[in-house]
Amino acid sequence: MTISVEKINAIIASEKATFLENYKRIVESPSVSAQHEHQNDIRETAQIAAGYLKEAGAQFVKIYETRGNPVVFGRITNKEGAPTVAVYNHLDVQPAAKGKDGWTRDPFAFTEENGRYYSRGTTDDKGPAMTALWGAKIASQLGVPTNIEFIWELEEEIGSPHFESFIEEARKDIRAESVLVSDTLWLSPSTPSITRGLRGLQGFLVRLRTGQKDVHSGVTGGAARNPITELCGLIAKCVNTTTGEILIPGFDKTWKKPSQEDIDDHVRSGFTVENFKAANKLTSLRVNTPEEVVSRIWLSPTFEVHGIAGGYQDEGLKTVVPPFAEAKISMRLVPGQKPEEIAKLFTEFAKSIIPDCEIELEHGLLPYAAPSHLAQNDYIAKAYEFGFGAKPASVREGGSIGAVVTMAEKLNVPVLFMGMSLPEDSYHGPDESFAWRQVEGGVRSFVKYFELLGSK
């Protein structure tokens, strides 16, 4: 038995309106995990998600509580004894506010324009989650025997601090022999990606308090310590601020520069600097050849400052010395590096520069290298070809998904990737969106993948 594209397309056409209604409802629930004020929205999203699992035919649905946000789990059992796969997505989203950071739309009002759906979470990662669920429902309707589980996390954007405890509790319920993660990007709108690895992450909030209030920079300037200036100094000692080279003592011993062979191998994916700049709307880069860009975004660690809070942020100048500043920093890590080791190196160095700074560690995520010789890799390639008529390229992902390493280690199963997002979807950026063609093709790809798994 082989399911035809036409058959799936007919179901998609007949169920599209219902899908969009459900999609709208879940993306409009502002499940921002980084901000405490959204705690109720996180719970609302979990309830909505559990309801969708039941509607899709899941016989087992459970919201696992953790010491942080819950994890939603469900299983559609199509045939006892048949292969079981778990699809992982996350349902929490990055912070977003209208008029801030370039948002021209209300970030939590779902709208459609030229075949794209706009709202925070449409592509990262509620859209792929809803697409996978729809694919599972259709596969089930069409008699695919594969059993399909869903693991929907609500703390991915803050580094999955309680995912391991969820896995410990839920492992008795999880039957999957493999996991498919759908939270990665295509190389370009015409080239899906088979992701061979992820960078890890270690986040830091570096705080410095030197007073209790803004003071006049004429009255106190020169004698008063300036926390923003001091944090700038620390940052400039940690990284070459022009080239991005990491200068933290001992850091260079924690990783190996990629070999030319490895770089060449990744450049063959079809990566182009022009597409990369255009998709991310970057005016200029630190480096300009595909070899150098690929080497830096996929194969090398980074040190990024996401913002420096404190002081005056509005129009013009306000001549104060602020009492407090906080540098928001993260480092991406490559296979071989351990977040704890990097956290220790940074913390010791920062304390040697500013002894009274306070460092809060965030986001410790191990890097990940995916198994490359499994049948599932072929299934993913075939599923993409069936769903989109496009051949995937083999890439790395520069981003980090904390749950991946946890699932691979604790469940002892292969974790693979079938992403649906496009580079122009504005992952973590303003006016985030997800294209209808990715939903449509994605549903077909998931049906195909489940079918191939079940035909083993």
Place this chain on the structure above:
Amino acid sequence: MTISVEKINAIIASEKATFLENYKRIVESPSVSAQHEHQNDIRETAQIAAGYLKEAGAQFVKIYETRGNPVVFGRITNKEGAPTVAVYNHLDVQPAAKGKDGWTRDPFAFTEENGRYYSRGTTDDKGPAMTALWGAKIASQLGVPTNIEFIWELEEEIGSPHFESFIEEARKDIRAESVLVSDTLWLSPSTPSITRGLRGLQGFLVRLRTGQKDVHSGVTGGAARNPITELCGLIAKCVNTTTGEILIPGFDKTWKKPSQEDIDDHVRSGFTVENFKAANKLTSLRVNTPEEVVSRIWLSPTFEVHGIAGGYQDEGLKTVVPPFAEAKISMRLVPGQKPEEIAKLFTEFAKSIIPDCEIELEHGLLPYAAPSHLAQNDYIAKAYEFGFGAKPASVREGGSIGAVVTMAEKLNVPVLFMGMSLPEDSYHGPDESFAWRQVEGGVRSFVKYFELLGSK
């Protein structure tokens, strides 16, 4: 004839309610010059002020338009041919918003608590302005022959960009043979200051754009330029971020370090590090002896970062590479340094580090050294003793008042200082306030000063 304290006190008591009503009305007009949205409030403040001048008996009142904000001018002629003094204050204020930068109160709701009046502008500089006007009105009522002019600027907090053009136009109307500026701080609540000089100022907004939107630091990090990181690097090359030493090439040739004699002379004012830290609520300083603190706040230039706008400022981490950042920087200058010269040194250096950064120059204010051998210095000392029963100390002011040098040069008159604000008033800071005892004593001091000038 000598006016007694009792006589003035009786008038103060009888007019207090009216004064407070007027004071409340003008400080509640949010005349923030740094923010365009307050343009109408600036105009409203000017109208209120002109009305107060008329009520105080000024025969000549005029609002001078400039290409920026207006200047309010008025004159109370008590006796043709008698000495004329101009009192300078400014009626624009620093930015302020409830719940931001440590404000626990509504910054534009005038309230009284334990003999202090709270609201943005109460001490800087509307309170001293209203105090001087009340003093002039009482002096006039009590037959003091001195003619008293008022120059009320509305662009002081943004570096007085149009004050010179005002002076050019108004010089035909200004009859003053000397100017008294009331916009400086006392050394401590028990020690008024005779200010011998002001630091100058050059402000900079350094902008760097490297993209069009926030991008994912995993997807682009390493290849994407990070504008915040690059500005941190520039700052760390301009200043030793721990000691505050300015490293811009050529800068050290623009000023001379203060001599030990000069430092000792200023330390004799009674300055103490403990009072300085307590009044400004500073936890730790770059230096800890009175010699070093005085040398740095009064006698040396500074390089301060007031804030870095751009990137993520809210709770937690958001792992983006921002497309844009703006460093808000200013340098305080000492006599001998010229803002244009400093602007050129900084701009050339910044461009050599980040060729595509954009630099907007703000606030070019010359430093000022006051004439020290005039009778007016004695009058100020006597006025303080009469008003407050306190002997003043000779100090420098670390802050800058752009109009001072313009008035000294263009009107060719001595410009002296009789400030009323206390170190704990929170100049430019949150919960700004002004104490009733400074109003009361200030009114007595102004009456005395006008009387002494008129008795020449």
